[in-house]
Amino acid sequence: MTSLERLFGERNRFQELEPLGIIDIGSNSIRLVVYEGAVRAPTPLFNEKVLCGLGRSLASTGHLGEESVERALAALSRFHSIARLLGVKNVRAFATAAVRDADNGPDFILRAEKACGTQVEVLSGEKEARLVAQGILMGFIDADGLAGDLGGGSLELIELSKHKLQEAVTLPVGGLRLIDATGAKIEKAQQLIDDAMGKVTWLSDGKDRPFYAVGGSWRALAHLHMQQMNYPLHVTHGYAIPTAEAILFCEMVRKSKKLTAMPGIEKLARARREVLPYGALVLERLLKTVQPREVIFSVFGIREGLLFSLLPEHERRKDPLLSFCAEYASLRSRSVEHAWELCSWTDRIFEPPGPPETAEERRLRHAACLISDIGWRSHPDYRGEQSLNLLAHSAMAGIDHPGRVFLALAIYYRHAGASQANPEDLSERLKAIVPKRLLKRARIVGAAIRTAHMLSIGVAGVIDETPLSYEGDKLVLTIPRAHAGMDGERLRRRFEVLAQLLERKAEVRLTR
Template structure:
């Protein structure tokens, strides 16, 4: 493989399923280019028999043989298999690992201890949310890892036997009994009370299934589980609904995760018990967990200190914009229009300026639509939904999408009226800036904009005067009218 196509691969061999993920490159935002999962249920019956499920073992051999062939054909290096709770706890786990080594020669195979599994899960969440400060709960088929994250690292960590397969087996399919078991086990985690009032970050397929059900049920405008966020009250209501709803009700929802519906009430039961102990400030779902944590530790540790949203914005601008270096000048040029912004608002404005020209090579009839969809649906681990909505709306306005268009309804749903107004103001300012400078730094630096005595004033230097025409005046007047000001152009 050529150097720019460096690839790495991990097989996550869990108690419920096995998944191969192949990542492309060494970048701050893990980029999966192959992702395939097969349900094995290796942990089914483990507590009663002490052994891995025989049917799952037989299927695993075939699946792992395929995964080995695919990863090698794609040139993945490093390439590792990591096994978790079921293989770790089963008496025939060592024999199973020996059989895997025979099927996958030359591949590193590791059975993770509970603390290692917690470490990877914590790194995965911190990959998306470097400033996370709260409790990570990573649920699998055989175990539930609980990890305290803060200051870009994890502190306390514990593994419990509250995976959804194991819990169903121990409770003999009774949700009521499962709640008793969850309450008992969680009461033994003595540091949990210290997590009260902090965010709760949920990782794992069974928790993701809850998010998918809630997204479908509430007609949430983005079908993205990653960083889907609920208030404590919303999450409690969701949990009660999942536990009580008949299966046929869940099955009728669009994009219902059918293979996970049997697990959903038990995942909800664990979540309810957990919430009663920590009363989180909010609940955030993350698709980044063990596999992304492995990637950040073994492949991308050199870039782990970067901000994921900034890294993605710079990457997109580098590939799609005419002049990626213009963004810094745009940030300074638009600043006088936002004198009262908070640090978070300034960060979003900076990201929007960085991404403001990524539609430059799209067809003129579809630039607005393409750019909006690109921002709203791009694979970026750090983009919270509200950030996507703000930046997407800003760029839609920059490309003159009508503000009442159905296209931007997700932004209107996700943002407050104040943030919609800020995004619209910034989008119109960027539209004016590009009319003035045509994407060049030298022309933008020749002019400036300011608010003065109920006027929006555009001050033009010698070359920018020659570049300013009726199009510039129209855009200035539109921005001024939106801000409730009158427009004025001056020569410097």
């Protein structure tokens, strides 16, 4: 048994996948992430970051500062030991803008490779931008717009059109570089940013499309905005802000004389707080130039882009949300086969003359079916609430925040019943994230799954033989003789709740 098997207790899982470590040597931070393997829905097994500030003095001296270099080498040495302890044989390492542009960058790379025990690739600006775009493709469905990754040394911008990568550019306007170039006088930074962006002729192509924001400074802005809005979900990935609102917030952060008084700022490292106003200024000027429809924050970036680039084509084509849910089901539910049967069984509810369903709603319903049994090990009295909290804050990709809350609600109702009151920790603010149409659908989907589990007890091969159908004003559940013993009062009560939500009369039909 390897170290990872002992640590995470998934022997069969780690026999199937080869863990992959990625070391990201950025201009501000250095990070090691160990993923369970090269799969469509990657799960980090280990994640550690050290803020070294390699690019802190680059603009004024052209060199990586010696103190920052020593901190970086110490972090890389620790990362090497961690990878060895975890038994990770495949480690990829890359460096970005600060190392790429520094006079002593080649010397640092020699020392860094010795410290971390693997070759370090110095990425070109264009390759960095393309890996960022691939990270967006890893984390979102049909991403279409502009993506930007703000680091300490540079800003990478790239246009995405569905699965095609278009124009790309790297600009020297990272937070640390701006601090150094302006002598920490933020009023001088705007001209540098505008001059750099003014040379990019295709930025207007992002107008009225989403802008995907990547990078630690911008994620920190998202967290602060959540605090200011008293937002009920503290999940950065997929968090969206309308452009006009994002510009106003960036202006407020940039102009703030008492940044330390902002709610949530105490959770940010001091090194992150230092660059935050500059990150806000870059985003503000970018949004005013591009005029996108909204800003969508992503926790998927260059590291996930590298992982995406290693996937075979058939893995890349998979849906990230359904891949995550299927994987989650294989780890935590009693029967993955039954979960897939639920997808087909509930299809009948939304076929004519049932409620209409968009392609995205169908996708969310299938996701709910796949994860419907992940709470079975919990105490019966708390399965609904625990499943809700787990799913609302899980590491799902390929889903926006309303969809995330829909899934959490659907599985809550699967356990607690669609007629039950909402759990105490589900506030009105959380429900406000979800359109009324999705709220009603969550009750329907939850009631359908609740009925199916009472009929099959989570065992595969039962609901496939007990179809649903519409006949006039009736919703009919047909149970063949082989499964007639599964009929009973509790099943009928649950089925009646489902029928009522569909505005139909319930009929259970036993056949010979």
